[in-house]
Amino acid sequence: MRQHEHTQSGPHEHQDHDHEHHGGTTSWSMAAQATLHCLTGCAIGEVVGMAIGTALAWHNVPTMILAIVLAFVFGYSLTMRGVLRAGLDTRSALRVALAADTVSITIMELADNATIVVFPGAMDATLSDVLFWLSLALSFVVAFLVTTPVNRWMIGRGKGHAVVHQYH
Numbered sequence: 001m002r003q004h005e006h007t008q009s010g011p012h013e014h015q016d017h018d019h020e021h022h023g024g025t026t027s028w029s030m031a032a033q034a035t036l037h038c039l040t041g042c043a044i045g046e047v048v049g050m051a052i053g054t055a056l057a058w059h060n061v062p063t064m065i066l067a068i069v070l071a072f073v074f075g076y077s078l079t080m081r082g083v084l085r086a087g088l089d090t091r092s093a094l095r096v097a098l099a100a101d102t103v104s105i106t107i108m109e110l111a112d113n114a115t116i117v118v119f120p121g122a123m124d125a126t127l128s129d130v131l132f133w134l135s136l137a138l139s140f141v142v143a144f145l146v147t148t149p150v151n152r153w154m155i156g157r158g159k160g161h162a163v164v165h166q167y168h
Contacts, residue, residue: 031152034161035144038104038151041075042112043140048074050136051127060123064116068109075105079164086167100164104151111146112139 049070053063079097080090088096115138116122122135154160 026152026156028148028152030155031148032144034151034155035104035108035148037078037161038075038101038108038147039140039144041078041101042071042105042108042143045070045072045074046112046136050132054127064113068113071109072105075101083164083167088167096163096167099159100161103154104147104160107150108143108147112143115139115142 046067049067050063053066058066076094076097079100080093083093083096084090116135119135119138121131125132125135151160155162
């Protein structure tokens with residue numbers, strides 16, 4: 001069994017360091033943090049999109065499309081904000097955000113929108129209905145539960161949110 005050495009390391013060595021510390025797997029805590037970060041952007045985008053669609057009296061499909069688009073925009077924006085602060089230029093920050101969040105946001109959006117679609121009455125609920133907020137909260141819980149294992153798997157392979165860690 002190899003003893004763990006604490007030395008200065010670059011971003012790739014740091015990922016291996018974390019990998020070793022967790023017995024060859026990425027921790028659930030790290031995956032949950034990455035998922036919560038992603039969920040924050042998705043939730044902001046979805047609520048804003050649904051509020052706009054409802055205020056403009058749009059039908060369900062255009063409202064859902066707007067909410068999904070804004071979920072991606074806000075999700076990428078939160079990641080870009082952090083890496084821009086770390087000194088990356090805008091183009092590089094966008095590349096990092098796309099690499100870090102695309103799979104996570106896609107799975108999250110599929111899970112939470114599927115939950116809304118199958119939740120009785122949720123598609124027709126308005127912002128002032130308790131049903132709207134209950135079904136949305138449930139959809140975010142489902143999205144978190146479905147996406148966390150995927151993020152754990154991706155981070156363990158140096159993909160997804162792992163590409164952002166070198167900028168923290």
